[in-house]
Amino acid sequence: MSKKILIIGGVAAGPKTACRVKRLLPDAEVTIIDQDSLISYGGCGIPYYVSGDVSDEKELRNTSFHLTRDESFFARAKGVTVSTRTRAVAVNRQEKKVLVEKLADGSREELAYDQLVLATGSSPNRLPIAGADLERxxxxxxxxxxxxxxxxxxxxxxxxxxxxxxxxxxxxxxxxxxxxxxxxxxxxxxxxxxxxxxxxxxxxxxxxxxxxxxxxxxxxxxxxxxxxxxxxxxxxxxxxxxxxxxxxxxxxxGVRARSELAREGGLLVDPQGNIVVNDRLQTSDPNIYAAGDCIAVKNRLTGKAGIAPMGSLANKEGRIVADNLAGIPTRYQGWVGSFTLKAFERCIGATGLTLESALAEGFDAAAVTTAQSDRAHFFPTQAVIPLRMVFDRQNRQLLGVQGFGPMGDAVLARIDAAAALLQQGATIDDVSQVEMAYAPPFATALDALNATANVADNLASGRLRCVDNAVFLAWMDDFASRPDWVALDIRHPNEASVLVEKFGADKWLSIPYIEVRERFQELPTDKMMIIICDAGTRSSEIQIVLDSVGLDNNLVLGGGFNLIRRLGVSWLG
Amino acid sequence: MSKKILIIGGVAAGPKTACRVKRLLPDAEVTIIDQDSLISYGGCGIPYYVSGDVSDEKELRNTSFHLTRDESFFARAKGVTVSTRTRAVAVNRQEKKVLVEKLADGSREELAYDQLVLATGSSPNRLPIAGADLERxxxxxxxxxxxxxxxxxxxxxxxxxxxxxxxxxxxxxxxxxxxxxxxxxxxxxxxxxxxxxxxxxxxxxxxxxxxxxxxxxxxxxxxxxxxxxxxxxxxxxxxxxxxxxxxxxxxxxGVRARSELAREGGLLVDPQGNIVVNDRLQTSDPNIYAAGDCIAVKNRLTGKAGIAPMGSLANKEGRIVADNLAGIPTRYQGWVGSFTLKAFERCIGATGLTLESALAEGFDAAAVTTAQSDRAHFFPTQAVIPLRMVFDRQNRQLLGVQGFGPMGDAVLARIDAAAALLQQGATIDDVSQVEMAYAPPFATALDALNATANVADNLASGRLRCVDNAVFLAWMDDFASRPDWVALDIRHPNEASVLVEKFGADKWLSIPYIEVRERFQELPTDKMMIIICDAGTRSSEIQIVLDSVGLDNNLVLGGGFNLIRRLGVSWLG
The missing domain is CATH 3.50.50.60 (FAD/NAD(P)-binding domain)
Structure with missing residues (x-):
């Protein structure tokens, strides 16, 4: 008799599990039930449907070859039975049955399973404030x-x-x-x-x-x-x-796991309501697997498990569940937290931990920010892509990378490479040597990601001292707070002059990069100098020059004006 | 007394070494000599200078902040002495001196060094054919x-x-x-x-x-x-x-290492003429380092050393030499061979070994080709990016990835992630789980790189059988060569009809993907069926369906028409 696999949930992890397991076990009877009438859609595409980029909601339910993933599609193309508008009411683990209710007529029946998959997803949080239930x-x-x-x-x-x-x-x-x-x-x-x-x-x-x-x-x-x-x-x-x-x-x-069914069925659920699974995505009942937004997934960097509600993870998890249902002992390595986002003409992306999160998790973490070119400075589409790298100062482990740039895939390339490195437990020294593909239309000879790792190395090795960006901005907003500080602007005097005029030549010193070795005697010995350029690179060099002549009363502004300008601070006018 | 570091070669690895070592050892006397008058230029930018994208050759010698990297720049900004039009004639290792000749007047002098760096680069090959020395x-x-x-x-x-x-x-x-x-x-x-x-x-x-x-x-x-x-x-x-x-x-x-000086100085040089270095980039004389096109670099995948003449590697190597000169024992992990290239409106890129190279190196290698979307199929800039993954069938190690697509950074993102994975010795199972950043404007929920790894897994696990593309194309050019073969076109009949008409319904069978489960009885049992769709994905599914009903006389065309169409075959007309 063929194996009966029942899957509760038909959006992402559920269909993925169903289709893969049916390929691995063509004889299995695979059934998906979902309480909704619409299934297997790209939920992440909703904003593009609302905007009008996607004209018809069906496009979110279509395959790339223009078939709509409805019940008929799953039956004919995949050999998978789908029952929509069918709610799972209770799991009877002893008898391996699920009680379901047809929403159309309220009728109930029991579906038997050999193995059950919970892909029940998540519900959006609704704030407990007055009016939260108003229309619209x-x-x-x-x-x-x-x-x-x-x-x-x-x-x-x-x-x-x-x-x-x-x-x-x-x-x-x-x-x-x-x-x-x-x-x-x-x-x-x-x-x-x-x-x-x-x-x-x-x-x-x-x-x-x-x-x-x-x-x-x-x-x-x-x-x-x-x-x-x-x-x-x-x-x-x-x-x-x-x-x-x-x-x-x-x-x-935010969202919270839909795990009522699991909890009521006696499965282990964590205090946050996420279904507990092992690294084969098996619940506390070995005949029941779970995947997608409803599970607690181990974070590879922290080792802690929690909700990770992302369509890209649901797909990976669905595949792993299917493997295990078919006897292939694939294990989930855990997530690292990669994301990217288009916002009008900009792209932002990140992978791994932020500095704030890394510190909260107990890492001896530090971060550096750079603001270098995505491709050769002479190539027409060249743009600055600020990158930030978070790492552990003790063992130099890479903990995270963030990027911001114009819309396009330049930031994506660096985030994806960093995600691969995080998965592999790489150090900043590994990142320094990663062989990013190079040609002038695509990168700089030393890629921005390599360069950022080098800056991290310099910081970790005590060869770079940076001012905290927040502290710098606070000082700029209120000079009185740090009378012992001055800015040392090493850009071209044409660029520096506006600020020299604005803040006064005693607060805003201007000596161009190329002249510092000749003119360092003009610099104060009794005030902290914040060295500023466009990208931070020249400033790091000048810090070493000044240190070597005994003027170690200085800090570098990492990312320089390329960062500051993008923060839209008022004093830049 | 400050340490004297002499660097021969002023294009890429030389200046990189000089600037970094001067930052690590501000007191060192660092000198670069080069026989050319122009130094520190982006040689990879030459095609863009010739095309006119770069109007002035100076832009190739400029920093991103618009200073030209000439002798004066190195002296003032970096504290590095540069002598151009100065040829190194001979290295006297016993006395630690280099005899140099000023090309302007033929005068000679000896420069003393504590440590010497050879960054002598490469010379372009000139074919030994009649007329190779003609003007133009x-x-x-x-x-x-x-x-x-x-x-x-x-x-x-x-x-x-x-x-x-x-x-x-x-x-x-x-x-x-x-x-x-x-x-x-x-x-x-x-x-x-x-x-x-x-x-x-x-x-x-x-x-x-x-x-x-x-x-x-x-x-x-x-x-x-x-x-x-x-x-x-x-x-x-x-x-x-x-x-x-x-x-x-x-x-x-191609190019060959410029290593006469090293060889004549008695340093170990390999049979191909590349300077032999250890993984700290030290030559057979511990006081002499070498970097850039002139050295034999270890390939991380094959373990073999050879020339790797790329600007991106020269920069990495220069940094490693500088570290070691300053007592930081950084080791070079070796190269993997990443490259990318713009060609009009297309981009091509690769990292690691090709199937051909991997087989020649003795790996039990196999490859799969996919042709999936770079981003959500509903996003306006979506395009197909064929990817190819080479791997070892025995231990499932990733050996290489190739990509082709429209001009932009979509292919770059997948190549850079793959390069990071190659560096880390990842398997195809690791690639399957790499958490590529996802949002519809940038990727598909299961990224094309993950998907390609999944196809590789299926092949490696015996769950996929593909026809060799060359064999398929040969068959298409000459049906008589394989009378026992037919095509099974599972695209929409509207798409398949042209070829059915052209080749005859007995050679070119058309059953749409969604109908195969219902109509498999119409298929031949005595001929090999080549299953064809657009991307190869549906074909793989149909292979499993047919196998499961006993029709295992079939092979999948990996990459499908998305690949074939881009090869410009005549019969698609």
């Missing part, structure tokens, strides 16, 4: 919500949108509203920065600056305390600082 | 040659250019001639494909097809046997097959 307060939980949002906009019923949550989905939705529909949009983020825990504040700051240039209002460190409506429909979002008009609200404040 | 037969050895070529073109003295050598430089020069100057250009490559040893023939074939579309004539398997001239100036290039008119010839047929 949406979460981006499924395609139906997306369709409803797009209909409202298309009918001209939305002028102002407020997005609660400055994570990836919130930012993508803001772009969808503003760029193609011309709506007004504001993002509220309770944490002090956008993309909290995904990038450090400098990188969030560059992104925020660009969003604001594009007309998106961004309020960080500011949470919604209430949503107000009229006639049951949203009208305003209230924060401690202001009240924002809103015809539509998107609440994108 | 150029090698791309240095900036002077580039300046001379550009002057001739700018004066309108070149209508037809012949390039001998179909490697990266030859292809870049062909684009430079054709794209911006509108010249006629032909490439002659003695080996049967472009980019020999860098990519397998399918990838060279896609590139060749694009070059021909852009008007570059490409003749592979065809070497120049003579160059003919008039009045001492080139007029024609002769091959066994034809005679090509030529107002200018570029000979780009």
């Amino acid at each position: 307060v949406f979460t981006i939980s499924d395609l139906h919500q997306a369709i409803a949002i797009k209909e409202l906009i298309a009918k001209g019923q939305v002028g102002k949108a407020v997005i609660i949550g400055g994570g990836a989905i919130g930012i993508e939705m803001a772009e969808a509203f503003v760029d193609l529909w011309g709506l007004e949009a504001a993002i509220l983020e309770f944490m002090p920065q956008l993309l909290p825990r995904l990038v450090d504040w400098e990188f969030a700051g560059m992104l925020e600056q660009h969003l604001q240039e594009k007309g998106v209002e961004v309020f960080t460190g500011e949470g919604a305390t209430a949503i107000e409506g009229e006639d049951g429909r949203v009208r305003r979002v209230v924060t401690p600082q202001r009240t924002l008009e809103a015809d539509l609200v998107v609440m994108a404040v | 037969v150029f090698t791309i050895s240095d900036l002077h040659q580039a300046i001379a070529i550009k002057e001739l073109i700018a004066k309108g003295q070149v209508g037809k250019a012949v390039i001998i050598g179909g490697g990266a430089i030859g292809i870049e020069m062909a684009e430079a001639f054709v794209d911006l100057w509108g010249l006629e250009a032909a490439i002659l490559e003695f080996m049967p494909q472009l980019l020999p040893r860098l990519v397998d023939w399918e990838f060279a074939g896609m590139l060749e097809q694009h070059l021909q579309e852009k008007g570059v004539e490409v003749f592979t398997g065809e070497g120049a046997t003579a160059i003919e001239g008039e009045d001492g100036r080139v007029r024609r290039v002769v091959t066994p097959q034809r005679t090509l008119e030529a107002d200018l010839v570029v000979m780009a047929v």
Whole structure:
């Protein structure tokens, strides 16, 4: 008799498991049930559907060869049975049966399984504030919500949108509203920065600056305390600082695992509600596997398990579950946390831990920021791509990389290479030597990622001292706070002169890079000099020059003006 | 007394070593000598200078902050003494002195060193054929040659250019001639494909097809046997097959190490003429280091040492030499062979070994080819990027990756990630799980690199059987050669119908993917079926379906029509 494999959940991990296991065990009876009517869609494409880039929601459910992944498709192409609008009510592990209910008529039946897969996904969080249940307060939980949002906009019923949550989905939705529909949009983020825990504040700051240039209002460190409506429909979002008009609200404040079924079935679930699995993605019942947003996944860097709700992981996990169902003992190596995001004309990406996260996890972590070219400076499409590298000072292990640049795949290339290195437990010395492909239209002879590793090496080896960017910016906003500091601007005097005039020649010293070896006697010995150039590279060299003549009263501004300028600070004018 | 470090060679590895060692040892006396008048230039930018993308040769010698790296720059900014037009005549290792000659006046002097660095680079090969020394037969050895070529073109003295050598430089020069100057250009490559040893023939074939579309004539398997001239100036290039008119010839047929000085100084030099170094880049004399094109570098994958003449490696090697000069025992991990190349509107790249090289090196190697999307199929800039993965069947070690796609950084991202994995000795199972950054504008949920690793896994595990592409193409050119074969085209009948008509319904079977499970009884049991789709993915699934019903008389065409179409085969017409 052929093996019965039952899969609960039909969006990402479920279908992936089903199709792979059917290829490994062509004789297996594979069934997917899902309570929704729409299955196997690219949820990450929702913002592009709302924006209009994707005209029909079916495109999100289509294969690359233009077939819609519906029940009929799974039956005919894959040999997999799919029951939509079918809710799993309870798992009877003793008898290996799942009680299901047909939502159409409320009828119930028991489905037997030899092996069960839970791919129940996650539910979007909804803030426990007044008005959270008003009409036109949406979460981006499924395609139906997306369709409803797009209909409202298309009918001209939305002028102002407020997005609660400055994570990836919130930012993508803001772009969808503003760029193609011309709506007004504001993002509220309770944490002090956008993309909290995904990038450090400098990188969030560059992104925020660009969003604001594009007309998106961004309020960080500011949470919604209430949503107000009229006639049951949203009208305003209230924060401690202001009240924002809103015809539509998107609440994108994270997700939580859907694990009720697992918990009620007696499976081990962690305190956060994630289904506990081993590295073969097996639950505490060896006949039950789980994959996707509903499980606690081990982070490769911290060794800790937690929710990792990403479509790219769901696919990898689904494959691993299928292997194990078929007797191939594939083990999941764990996740590192790679992400990337388009925001208007910019791209931001990261992999691994931020400095903040790494320190919180107990690493003896440090970070460096560079702002070098993505390709040869003479190649027409050349652009600066600030990169940040987080590493452990003790064992020099790479812990994370962040990148920001113009829209395109230049940042992606560095993040993907870094993700591969993180997976392999590489050190910054390994990164220094990685042989990134080089030709002038694609990279610099020493790639920006290699160069950033070299800066990390210099810092780790005590050959580089940097000023904290936040401390520097605070000083610029209030000179009085550090009367013992001056800036040493080593750019061309034409570039430095504006700031010399603005801040005075006693606070803003200008000696060009090439003249420092000849003119260092002009420099103060009793004040801390913050050495500033465009990318940070020249400043590091000048630090060594000054140290060698006894002027070690200096710190480098890593990333230099290339970073500062992208943060949109007011004093740069 | 401060340490005297003498560096012979001022293009890439030399200046890199000089600047880094001066930062590590600010008190050292660091001197570079070079026989040329122009130093520290981006030689890889020469094609972009010739094309006109770079208007002034100085841009190739400039820093990103617009200072020209001449003697004065090195003295003032770096504290490094540079003597140009100064030739090293002999090394006296006993006395630690180098005899040098000033080319301006023939005067000679001895320069003392504590440590010596040989960064003497390479010389371009010149074929030993009649006419190789005619006027207007150029090698791309240095900036002077580039300046001379550009002057001739700018004066309108070149209508037809012949390039001998179909490697990266030859292809870049062909684009430079054709794209911006509108010249006629032909490439002659003695080996049967472009980019020999860098990519397998399918990838060279896609590139060749694009070059021909852009008007570059490409003749592979065809070497120049003579160059003919008039009045001492080139007029024609002769091959066994034809005679090509030529107002200018570029000979780009590889380079050889410049190691006379090392050999005459009694240092160990390998039979190919490369300076032998250990993994700290120290020669057989512990006081002499060497870096760049002149050394034999260990390949990480094969363990063998040989010339690796790439600017990106020279930079890495220079840093390692500097570290060791300063007492930091950095070791070179060896190279893997990453490269990338722009050719008009396409990009090609690779890292590691080709299948051909891997087999020649004794690996039990196999390769798979995919042709999937670089990003979500619904995202406007989506394109197919054929990828090829070479691996060892025994231990599943990753050996190489090749990629081809539209101009941009999509291929780069996958090659750079693969390069990082090769460096770390990863397996195809590691590649399957690498967490490539995902969002629809940048990747597919399961990235093309992950997907290719999964196909490699299927092949390695005996779950996929592919037809050799060359064998398939030979069959298509001559049906009579395999009367026992038929094609099974599983694309939409609208797509398949042209070929069904052309080749006959008995040779070209058409059953759409989604109907195969229902209609397999129509298929032959006595002929080998070559299953064909667009990307190869559906074909792999159908292979499993057919096998499961006893029809294992089938093979998959990896990469499918996405690959075949890019090879420009005539029968697709």
